[in-house]
Amino acid sequence: MPQTLFEKIWNAHVVAQDADSPAVLYIDLHLVHEVTSPQAFEGLRNRGIKVRRPDRTYATMDHGIPTHSRDIPIADALAAKQIAQLETNTAEFGITLYGLRQNAEKQGIVHVIGPELGLTRPGMTIVCGDSHTSTHGAFGALSFGIGTSEVEMVLSTQCLLQRKPGTAQVRVDGKLQKGVVAKDIILAIIAKYGIGAGTGYVFEYTGEAIRILNMEERMTVCNMSIEGGARAGMIAPDDTTFEYIAGREFAPKGANWDKAVSEWRKLPTDDGATFDATFSLDADTLEPMITYGTNPGMGTGVTGRVPDPAQLADLSQRNALIKALGYMNLKPNQPLLGQAIDVVFIGSCTNSRISDLRDAAAVMKGRRVNPNVRVMIVPGSAQVKREAEAEGLDRVFSEAGAEWREAGCSMCIAMNGDQLQPGQYAISTSNRNFEGRQGKGGRTFLASPLTAAASAITGVVTDVRTMLR
Numbered sequence: 001m002p003q004t005l006f007e008k009i010w011n012a013h014v015v016a017q018d019a020d021s022p023a024v025l026y027i028d029l030h031l032v033h034e035v036t037s038p039q040a041f042e043g044l045r046n047r048g049i050k051v052r053r054p055d056r057t058y059a060t061m062d063h064g065i066p067t068h069s070r071d072i073p074i075a076d077a078l079a080a081k082q083i084a085q086l087e088t089n090t091a092e093f094g095i096t097l098y099g100l101r102q103n104a105e106k107q108g109i110v111h112v113i114g115p116e117l118g119l120t121r122p123g124m125t126i127v128c129g130d131s132h133t134s135t136h137g138a139f140g141a142l143s144f145g146i147g148t149s150e151v152e153m154v155l156s157t158q159c160l161l162q163r164k165p166g167t168a169q170v171r172v173d174g175k176l177q178k179g180v181v182a183k184d185i186i187l188a189i190i191a192k193y194g195i196g197a198g199t200g201y202v203f204e205y206t207g208e209a210i211r212i213l214n215m216e217e218r219m220t221v222c223n224m225s226i227e228g229g230a231r232a233g234m235i236a237p238d239d240t241t242f243e244y245i246a247g248r249e250f251a252p253k254g255a256n257w258d259k260a261v262s263e264w265r266k267l268p269t270d271d272g273a274t275f276d277a278t279f280s281l282d283a284d285t286l287e288p289m290i291t292y293g294t295n296p297g298m299g300t301g302v303t304g305r306v307p308d309p310a311q312l313a314d315l316s317q318r319n320a321l322i323k324a325l326g327y328m329n330l331k332p333n334q335p336l337l338g339q340a341i342d343v344v345f346i347g348s349c350t351n352s353r354i355s356d357l358r359d360a361a362a363v364m365k366g367r368r369v370n371p372n373v374r375v376m377i378v379p380g381s382a383q384v385k386r387e388a389e390a391e392g393l394d395r396v397f398s399e400a401g402a403e404w405r406e407a408g409c410s411m412c413i414a415m416n417g418d419q420l421q422p423g424q425y426a427i428s429t430s431n432r433n434f435e436g437r438q439g440k441g442g443r444t445f446l447a448s449p450l451t452a453a454a455s456a457i458t459g460v461v462t463d464v465r466t467m468l469r
Protein backbone atom coordinates (compact mmCIF):
# COMPACT_ATOMS: atom_id res chain seq x y z
CA MET A 1 0.00 0.00 0.00
CA PRO A 2 1.35 3.45 -0.86
CA GLN A 3 1.98 5.45 2.32
CA THR A 4 2.34 9.07 3.27
CA LEU A 5 5.44 10.45 4.97
CA PHE A 6 3.49 10.58 8.24
CA GLU A 7 2.28 6.99 7.95
CA LYS A 8 5.79 5.68 7.32
CA ILE A 9 7.14 7.33 10.45
CA TRP A 10 4.11 6.48 12.56
CA ASN A 11 4.14 2.80 11.58
CA ALA A 12 7.87 2.52 12.24
CA HIS A 13 7.42 3.81 15.81
CA VAL A 14 4.31 2.04 17.09
CA VAL A 15 5.38 -0.25 19.94
CA ALA A 16 1.90 -1.52 20.76
CA GLN A 17 -1.61 -0.79 19.53
CA ASP A 18 -4.90 -2.18 20.85
CA ALA A 19 -8.19 -1.46 19.11
CA ASP A 20 -9.87 1.67 20.50
CA SER A 21 -6.82 2.59 22.62
CA PRO A 22 -4.09 5.12 21.92
CA ALA A 23 -0.94 3.67 20.39
CA VAL A 24 2.26 3.36 22.40
CA LEU A 25 4.63 5.41 20.28
CA TYR A 26 8.42 5.24 20.63
CA ILE A 27 10.09 8.64 20.87
CA ASP A 28 13.50 9.13 19.29
CA LEU A 29 14.29 12.58 20.66
CA HIS A 30 12.94 14.39 23.72
CA LEU A 31 13.76 18.08 24.03
CA VAL A 32 13.30 19.69 27.42
CA HIS A 33 13.18 23.28 28.62
CA GLU A 34 12.83 24.97 31.97
CA VAL A 35 9.11 25.78 31.99
CA THR A 36 7.34 22.46 31.42
CA SER A 37 9.87 20.08 32.96
CA PRO A 38 10.11 20.81 36.73
CA GLN A 39 6.96 18.87 37.74
CA ALA A 40 7.92 16.00 35.42
CA PHE A 41 11.34 15.57 37.05
CA GLU A 42 9.71 15.88 40.46
CA GLY A 43 7.34 13.07 39.47
CA LEU A 44 10.29 10.84 38.60
CA ARG A 45 11.99 11.71 41.87
CA ASN A 46 8.84 10.91 43.86
CA ARG A 47 8.54 7.54 42.13
CA GLY A 48 12.23 6.79 42.57
CA ILE A 49 12.86 6.16 38.88
CA LYS A 50 15.49 7.33 36.41
CA VAL A 51 15.21 8.90 32.97
CA ARG A 52 14.86 5.94 30.60
CA ARG A 53 17.08 7.31 27.81
CA PRO A 54 19.17 10.29 28.94
CA ASP A 55 21.13 9.86 25.70
CA ARG A 56 17.96 10.76 23.75
CA THR A 57 17.03 13.68 25.99
CA TYR A 58 18.53 17.18 25.67
CA ALA A 59 17.70 20.31 27.62
CA THR A 60 18.04 24.02 27.08
CA MET A 61 16.74 27.17 28.74
CA ASP A 62 14.94 29.72 26.62
CA HIS A 63 11.52 30.95 27.81
CA GLY A 64 12.48 32.67 31.03
CA ILE A 65 16.02 33.81 30.51
CA PRO A 66 16.75 37.52 30.17
CA THR A 67 18.12 38.55 26.78
CA HIS A 68 19.46 42.00 27.63
CA SER A 69 22.54 40.72 29.43
CA ARG A 70 24.01 37.48 30.70
CA ASP A 71 25.94 39.26 33.45
CA ILE A 72 23.21 40.18 35.90
CA PRO A 73 21.05 38.05 38.20
CA ILE A 74 17.67 36.93 36.84
CA ALA A 75 15.18 39.40 38.25
CA ASP A 76 12.02 37.33 37.79
CA ALA A 77 11.73 35.00 40.79
CA LEU A 78 9.78 32.26 38.98
CA ALA A 79 12.16 32.28 36.00
CA ALA A 80 15.18 32.16 38.31
CA LYS A 81 13.67 29.18 40.17
CA GLN A 82 12.84 27.27 36.97
CA ILE A 83 16.33 27.82 35.58
CA ALA A 84 17.99 26.70 38.80
CA GLN A 85 15.72 23.64 38.88
CA LEU A 86 16.63 22.69 35.33
CA GLU A 87 20.31 22.85 36.24
CA THR A 88 19.69 20.62 39.26
CA ASN A 89 17.42 18.18 37.42
CA THR A 90 19.65 17.70 34.39
CA ALA A 91 22.69 17.16 36.63
CA GLU A 92 20.83 14.65 38.82
CA PHE A 93 19.29 12.70 35.91
CA GLY A 94 22.35 12.78 33.64
CA ILE A 95 20.93 14.90 30.82
CA THR A 96 22.98 17.20 28.58
CA LEU A 97 22.05 20.82 29.23
CA TYR A 98 22.69 23.79 26.97
CA GLY A 99 22.27 26.43 29.63
CA LEU A 100 23.55 29.77 30.84
CA ARG A 101 26.52 28.12 32.57
CA GLN A 102 26.75 24.67 30.98
CA ASN A 103 27.53 24.47 27.25
CA ALA A 104 26.45 28.10 27.02
CA GLU A 105 27.95 28.44 23.55
CA LYS A 106 25.17 26.12 22.27
CA GLN A 107 22.25 27.50 24.30
CA GLY A 108 19.22 28.83 22.50
CA ILE A 109 15.53 28.42 21.79
CA VAL A 110 14.77 24.71 21.87
CA HIS A 111 13.42 24.69 18.30
CA VAL A 112 16.45 26.52 17.00
CA ILE A 113 19.18 24.45 18.64
CA GLY A 114 17.70 21.00 17.87
CA PRO A 115 18.16 21.40 14.10
CA GLU A 116 21.32 23.48 14.49
CA LEU A 117 23.08 20.72 16.46
CA GLY A 118 21.92 17.99 14.07
CA LEU A 119 19.74 16.41 16.77
CA THR A 120 16.70 16.83 14.51
CA ARG A 121 16.79 14.38 11.63
CA PRO A 122 14.38 12.86 9.07
CA GLY A 123 12.18 9.95 10.10
CA MET A 124 12.40 10.66 13.82
CA THR A 125 9.65 11.06 16.37
CA ILE A 126 10.41 14.19 18.38
CA VAL A 127 8.53 15.68 21.32
CA CYS A 128 8.97 18.63 23.65
CA GLY A 129 6.78 20.27 26.24
CA ASP A 130 6.17 23.16 23.89
CA SER A 131 3.52 23.73 21.20
CA HIS A 132 5.93 24.79 18.50
CA THR A 133 7.76 21.48 18.40
CA SER A 134 6.06 21.21 15.01
CA THR A 135 9.07 23.22 13.76
CA HIS A 136 11.19 20.06 13.50
CA GLY A 137 8.75 18.57 10.98
CA ALA A 138 10.59 20.64 8.37
CA PHE A 139 13.13 17.79 8.34
CA GLY A 140 10.58 15.08 7.58
CA ALA A 141 10.26 14.19 11.26
CA LEU A 142 7.03 13.62 13.18
CA SER A 143 7.31 16.17 15.95
CA PHE A 144 4.75 17.72 18.24
CA GLY A 145 4.26 19.40 21.59
CA ILE A 146 3.24 17.49 24.72
CA GLY A 147 1.94 18.42 28.17
CA THR A 148 3.78 18.23 31.47
CA SER A 149 2.37 14.81 32.44
CA GLU A 150 3.41 13.51 29.03
CA VAL A 151 6.90 14.93 29.56
CA GLU A 152 7.09 12.72 32.65
CA MET A 153 5.78 9.75 30.64
CA VAL A 154 8.47 10.18 27.98
CA LEU A 155 11.23 10.80 30.52
CA SER A 156 10.34 7.59 32.32
CA THR A 157 9.50 5.28 29.38
CA GLN A 158 10.79 6.94 26.17
CA CYS A 159 7.26 6.24 24.87
CA LEU A 160 4.06 8.23 24.56
CA LEU A 161 0.40 7.25 24.39
CA GLN A 162 -0.96 8.83 21.27
CA ARG A 163 -4.05 8.54 19.08
CA LYS A 164 -3.30 8.39 15.38
CA PRO A 165 -4.19 11.67 13.68
CA GLY A 166 -5.42 12.02 10.10
CA THR A 167 -3.30 13.45 7.32
CA ALA A 168 -3.86 16.63 5.35
CA GLN A 169 -1.89 17.79 2.33
CA VAL A 170 -1.24 21.53 2.22
CA ARG A 171 -0.20 22.22 -1.34
CA VAL A 172 1.50 25.53 -2.19
CA ASP A 173 2.14 25.96 -5.90
CA GLY A 174 3.62 28.88 -7.81
CA LYS A 175 6.51 31.21 -7.03
CA LEU A 176 6.84 33.90 -4.37
CA GLN A 177 7.31 37.51 -5.45
CA LYS A 178 10.24 39.52 -4.14
CA GLY A 179 9.48 40.64 -0.60
CA VAL A 180 7.19 37.69 0.07
CA VAL A 181 8.70 34.94 2.21
CA ALA A 182 7.97 31.72 4.12
CA LYS A 183 6.26 33.55 6.99
CA ASP A 184 3.80 35.01 4.52
CA ILE A 185 3.00 31.53 3.20
CA ILE A 186 2.02 30.18 6.59
CA LEU A 187 0.18 33.32 7.66
CA ALA A 188 -1.77 33.17 4.39
CA ILE A 189 -2.66 29.50 4.86
CA ILE A 190 -3.97 30.16 8.36
CA ALA A 191 -5.84 33.30 7.23
CA LYS A 192 -7.45 31.37 4.37
CA TYR A 193 -8.50 28.24 6.25
CA GLY A 194 -8.72 29.41 9.87
CA ILE A 195 -7.16 28.36 13.13
CA GLY A 196 -9.24 25.19 13.40
CA ALA A 197 -8.79 23.78 9.91
CA GLY A 198 -6.00 21.43 10.90
CA THR A 199 -7.72 19.95 13.95
CA GLY A 200 -7.19 16.19 13.96
CA TYR A 201 -4.62 16.28 11.16
CA VAL A 202 -0.91 16.29 10.58
CA PHE A 203 -0.13 18.70 7.76
CA GLU A 204 2.25 17.69 5.00
CA TYR A 205 3.32 20.75 3.00
CA THR A 206 3.88 20.02 -0.68
CA GLY A 207 4.18 21.89 -3.97
CA GLU A 208 6.88 23.79 -5.80
CA ALA A 209 6.75 26.86 -3.53
CA ILE A 210 7.59 24.60 -0.56
CA ARG A 211 10.26 22.54 -2.28
CA ILE A 212 12.21 25.66 -3.22
CA LEU A 213 12.41 26.87 0.40
CA ASN A 214 15.65 26.46 2.33
CA MET A 215 15.58 24.61 5.66
CA GLU A 216 15.19 27.73 7.78
CA GLU A 217 12.22 28.83 5.69
CA ARG A 218 10.71 25.34 5.95
CA MET A 219 11.07 25.54 9.73
CA THR A 220 9.15 28.83 9.73
CA VAL A 221 6.28 27.17 7.86
CA CYS A 222 6.17 24.05 10.03
CA ASN A 223 6.55 26.11 13.21
CA MET A 224 3.10 27.66 12.78
CA SER A 225 1.27 24.44 11.84
CA ILE A 226 -0.07 24.36 15.37
CA GLU A 227 -1.61 27.82 14.81
CA GLY A 228 -3.64 26.29 11.99
CA GLY A 229 -4.88 23.68 14.45
CA ALA A 230 -2.71 20.80 13.17
CA ARG A 231 -1.07 18.29 15.48
CA ALA A 232 2.17 18.62 13.52
CA GLY A 233 3.54 19.88 10.21
CA MET A 234 5.93 18.00 7.94
CA ILE A 235 7.91 18.48 4.76
CA ALA A 236 9.42 15.52 2.93
CA PRO A 237 13.21 15.40 3.22
CA ASP A 238 15.28 16.01 0.09
CA ASP A 239 18.80 17.11 -0.86
CA THR A 240 18.18 20.52 0.75
CA THR A 241 17.50 18.70 4.02
CA PHE A 242 20.54 16.46 3.77
CA GLU A 243 22.87 19.36 2.91
CA TYR A 244 21.66 21.24 5.99
CA ILE A 245 22.26 18.28 8.32
CA ALA A 246 25.59 17.13 6.91
CA GLY A 247 28.53 17.78 9.22
CA ARG A 248 26.48 19.00 12.19
CA GLU A 249 27.54 17.81 15.62
CA PHE A 250 25.03 14.98 16.03
CA ALA A 251 24.66 14.11 12.34
CA PRO A 252 25.71 10.58 11.38
CA LYS A 253 29.24 10.44 10.00
CA GLY A 254 31.11 8.35 7.42
CA ALA A 255 29.38 5.10 6.40
CA ASN A 256 26.58 5.82 8.87
CA TRP A 257 25.82 9.02 6.97
CA ASP A 258 25.46 7.18 3.65
CA LYS A 259 23.24 4.58 5.28
CA ALA A 260 21.10 7.25 6.93
CA VAL A 261 20.63 9.21 3.70
CA SER A 262 19.61 6.11 1.79
CA GLU A 263 16.95 5.43 4.49
CA TRP A 264 15.81 9.07 4.50
CA ARG A 265 15.31 8.95 0.72
CA LYS A 266 12.59 6.32 1.26
CA LEU A 267 10.53 8.63 3.49
CA PRO A 268 8.69 10.92 1.02
CA THR A 269 5.01 10.16 0.43
CA ASP A 270 4.55 7.41 -2.17
CA ASP A 271 2.80 8.04 -5.47
CA GLY A 272 -0.79 7.00 -5.03
CA ALA A 273 -0.88 7.55 -1.26
CA THR A 274 -3.97 9.44 -0.15
CA PHE A 275 -4.58 12.18 2.39
CA ASP A 276 -7.70 12.64 4.47
CA ALA A 277 -7.97 16.29 3.44
CA THR A 278 -6.31 18.75 1.08
CA PHE A 279 -5.75 22.49 1.39
CA SER A 280 -4.08 24.69 -1.22
CA LEU A 281 -2.54 28.09 -1.72
CA ASP A 282 -1.31 29.94 -4.80
CA ALA A 283 2.09 31.50 -4.05
CA ASP A 284 2.05 33.61 -7.25
CA THR A 285 -0.60 35.97 -5.91
CA LEU A 286 0.66 36.27 -2.34
CA GLU A 287 1.70 39.61 -0.90
CA PRO A 288 3.43 40.26 2.43
CA MET A 289 0.99 39.27 5.18
CA ILE A 290 0.08 40.92 8.46
CA THR A 291 -2.40 40.07 11.20
CA TYR A 292 -4.88 42.58 12.54
CA GLY A 293 -6.60 40.55 15.28
CA THR A 294 -5.96 38.37 18.28
CA ASN A 295 -5.35 35.01 16.68
CA PRO A 296 -2.96 34.13 13.85
CA GLY A 297 -5.88 33.46 11.48
CA MET A 298 -6.96 37.09 11.59
CA GLY A 299 -4.56 38.13 8.86
CA THR A 300 -4.53 39.73 5.42
CA GLY A 301 -2.20 41.08 2.78
CA VAL A 302 -0.37 44.16 3.99
CA THR A 303 -2.18 46.37 1.47
CA GLY A 304 -5.52 45.10 2.76
CA ARG A 305 -7.97 46.65 5.17
CA VAL A 306 -9.28 45.61 8.54
CA PRO A 307 -12.41 43.52 7.84
CA ASP A 308 -15.86 44.71 8.84
CA PRO A 309 -17.66 42.43 11.31
CA ALA A 310 -20.96 43.47 9.73
CA GLN A 311 -19.93 41.54 6.63
CA LEU A 312 -19.66 38.25 8.53
CA ALA A 313 -22.77 36.09 8.41
CA ASP A 314 -21.61 33.73 11.16
CA LEU A 315 -22.56 35.24 14.53
CA SER A 316 -19.73 33.69 16.54
CA GLN A 317 -17.16 34.82 13.97
CA ARG A 318 -18.69 38.30 13.95
CA ASN A 319 -18.55 38.56 17.73
CA ALA A 320 -14.97 37.25 17.81
CA LEU A 321 -13.92 39.90 15.30
CA ILE A 322 -15.71 42.68 17.19
CA LYS A 323 -13.90 41.62 20.38
CA ALA A 324 -10.55 41.39 18.62
CA LEU A 325 -10.86 44.80 16.97
CA GLY A 326 -11.87 46.27 20.32
CA TYR A 327 -8.71 44.86 21.93
CA MET A 328 -6.56 46.00 19.02
CA ASN A 329 -8.32 49.40 18.89
CA LEU A 330 -8.70 49.11 15.12
CA LYS A 331 -11.66 50.26 13.05
CA PRO A 332 -13.45 48.20 10.39
CA ASN A 333 -12.24 49.00 6.86
CA GLN A 334 -9.22 51.01 8.00
CA PRO A 335 -6.07 50.34 5.96
CA LEU A 336 -3.28 48.52 7.77
CA LEU A 337 -0.55 50.38 5.91
CA GLY A 338 0.36 53.46 7.91
CA GLN A 339 -0.79 52.12 11.28
CA ALA A 340 1.64 53.51 13.87
CA ILE A 341 3.68 51.03 15.93
CA ASP A 342 5.70 51.34 19.13
CA VAL A 343 7.86 48.21 19.14
CA VAL A 344 9.40 45.86 16.58
CA PHE A 345 10.43 42.40 17.75
CA ILE A 346 12.49 40.27 15.38
CA GLY A 347 13.08 36.91 17.00
CA SER A 348 11.31 33.74 18.32
CA CYS A 349 11.43 30.13 17.18
CA THR A 350 9.55 31.21 14.04
CA ASN A 351 12.01 33.81 12.76
CA SER A 352 15.28 34.14 14.67
CA ARG A 353 17.64 32.14 12.48
CA ILE A 354 20.51 33.54 10.48
CA SER A 355 18.51 33.90 7.25
CA ASP A 356 15.84 35.87 9.13
CA LEU A 357 18.48 38.20 10.53
CA ARG A 358 20.04 38.60 7.08
CA ASP A 359 16.61 39.56 5.70
CA ALA A 360 16.13 42.16 8.40
CA ALA A 361 19.66 43.52 7.98
CA ALA A 362 19.22 43.84 4.22
CA VAL A 363 16.34 46.25 4.83
CA MET A 364 17.94 48.13 7.74
CA LYS A 365 21.46 48.52 6.31
CA GLY A 366 22.34 52.20 5.94
CA ARG A 367 19.01 53.32 7.41
CA ARG A 368 17.93 54.50 10.86
CA VAL A 369 14.97 53.11 12.76
CA ASN A 370 12.16 55.54 13.50
CA PRO A 371 12.97 57.37 16.77
CA ASN A 372 9.51 56.59 18.17
CA VAL A 373 9.99 52.84 17.82
CA ARG A 374 11.90 50.42 20.05
CA VAL A 375 13.45 47.72 17.88
CA MET A 376 14.69 44.46 19.42
CA ILE A 377 16.65 41.92 17.40
CA VAL A 378 16.97 38.65 19.32
CA PRO A 379 18.94 35.76 17.81
CA GLY A 380 17.49 32.29 18.33
CA SER A 381 20.67 30.77 19.68
CA ALA A 382 24.17 31.62 20.84
CA GLN A 383 25.40 30.04 17.62
CA VAL A 384 23.15 32.24 15.46
CA LYS A 385 24.41 35.23 17.44
CA ARG A 386 28.06 34.38 16.73
CA GLU A 387 27.32 33.77 13.06
CA ALA A 388 25.49 37.09 12.75
CA GLU A 389 28.33 38.94 14.48
CA ALA A 390 30.90 37.29 12.20
CA GLU A 391 28.95 38.66 9.24
CA GLY A 392 28.67 42.14 10.80
CA LEU A 393 24.86 42.00 11.09
CA ASP A 394 25.02 43.18 14.70
CA ARG A 395 26.73 46.37 13.53
CA VAL A 396 24.04 46.94 10.90
CA PHE A 397 21.38 46.69 13.58
CA SER A 398 23.24 48.79 16.15
CA GLU A 399 24.06 51.52 13.61
CA ALA A 400 20.39 51.59 12.64
CA GLY A 401 19.48 52.17 16.29
CA ALA A 402 18.12 48.69 17.10
CA GLU A 403 18.92 46.63 20.22
CA TRP A 404 21.09 43.56 19.60
CA ARG A 405 20.29 40.99 22.28
CA GLU A 406 21.30 37.62 23.69
CA ALA A 407 19.57 34.41 22.57
CA GLY A 408 16.18 33.45 24.02
CA CYS A 409 12.43 33.59 23.54
CA SER A 410 12.37 37.23 24.65
CA MET A 411 9.27 39.20 23.65
CA CYS A 412 7.56 36.24 22.03
CA ILE A 413 6.18 35.56 25.49
CA ALA A 414 5.87 37.98 28.38
CA MET A 415 7.70 35.98 31.02
CA ASN A 416 11.31 37.09 30.91
CA GLY A 417 11.18 40.85 31.38
CA ASP A 418 10.87 41.69 27.66
CA GLN A 419 7.30 42.83 27.22
CA LEU A 420 4.94 45.40 25.78
CA GLN A 421 3.31 48.06 27.90
CA PRO A 422 -0.50 48.26 27.92
CA GLY A 423 -1.80 49.78 24.69
CA GLN A 424 1.48 49.49 22.79
CA TYR A 425 1.49 48.16 19.24
CA ALA A 426 4.20 45.76 18.12
CA ILE A 427 5.11 44.18 14.85
CA SER A 428 6.45 40.79 15.83
CA THR A 429 7.99 37.94 13.86
CA SER A 430 6.75 35.47 16.47
CA ASN A 431 3.79 33.13 16.07
CA ARG A 432 1.08 34.22 18.49
CA ASN A 433 -0.87 37.47 18.74
CA PHE A 434 -3.22 36.43 21.54
CA GLU A 435 -4.42 39.06 24.02
CA GLY A 436 -1.56 39.79 26.43
CA ARG A 437 0.86 37.35 24.78
CA GLN A 438 3.59 39.98 24.54
CA GLY A 439 2.54 41.83 27.70
CA LYS A 440 -0.72 42.75 29.40
CA GLY A 441 -2.71 45.05 27.10
CA GLY A 442 -0.06 44.82 24.36
CA ARG A 443 -1.24 44.59 20.74
CA THR A 444 0.59 42.39 18.28
CA PHE A 445 0.78 42.39 14.50
CA LEU A 446 2.44 39.21 13.24
CA ALA A 447 4.58 39.57 10.12
CA SER A 448 7.79 38.46 8.42
CA PRO A 449 11.26 39.77 9.31
CA LEU A 450 11.22 41.80 6.08
CA THR A 451 7.93 43.52 6.94
CA ALA A 452 9.03 44.03 10.55
CA ALA A 453 12.34 45.61 9.50
CA ALA A 454 10.68 47.91 6.96
CA SER A 455 8.16 49.03 9.58
CA ALA A 456 10.99 49.63 12.07
CA ILE A 457 12.43 52.21 9.68
CA THR A 458 9.19 54.05 8.97
CA GLY A 459 7.49 53.66 12.36
CA VAL A 460 4.29 52.48 10.69
CA VAL A 461 3.05 49.26 9.09
CA THR A 462 4.90 49.23 5.78
CA ASP A 463 4.93 47.25 2.54
CA VAL A 464 8.55 46.11 2.35
CA ARG A 465 8.30 45.83 -1.43
CA THR A 466 8.48 49.62 -1.60
CA MET A 467 11.85 49.58 0.19
CA LEU A 468 13.71 46.66 -1.37
CA ARG A 469 16.82 47.74 -3.16
Ligand code: SF4
Pocket: 062, 063, 109, 110, 111, 130, 132, 348, 349, 350, 408, 409, 412, 413, 430, 431
Ligand atom coordinates in the same frame (compact mmCIF):
# COMPACT_ATOMS: atom_id res chain seq x y z
S1 SF4 B 1 10.03 31.58 20.95
FE1 SF4 B 1 7.93 31.76 21.70
S2 SF4 B 1 6.75 30.15 20.69
FE2 SF4 B 1 8.93 29.67 20.45
S3 SF4 B 1 9.46 28.31 22.12
FE3 SF4 B 1 9.89 30.39 22.83
S4 SF4 B 1 8.01 31.12 23.83
FE4 SF4 B 1 7.48 29.27 22.63
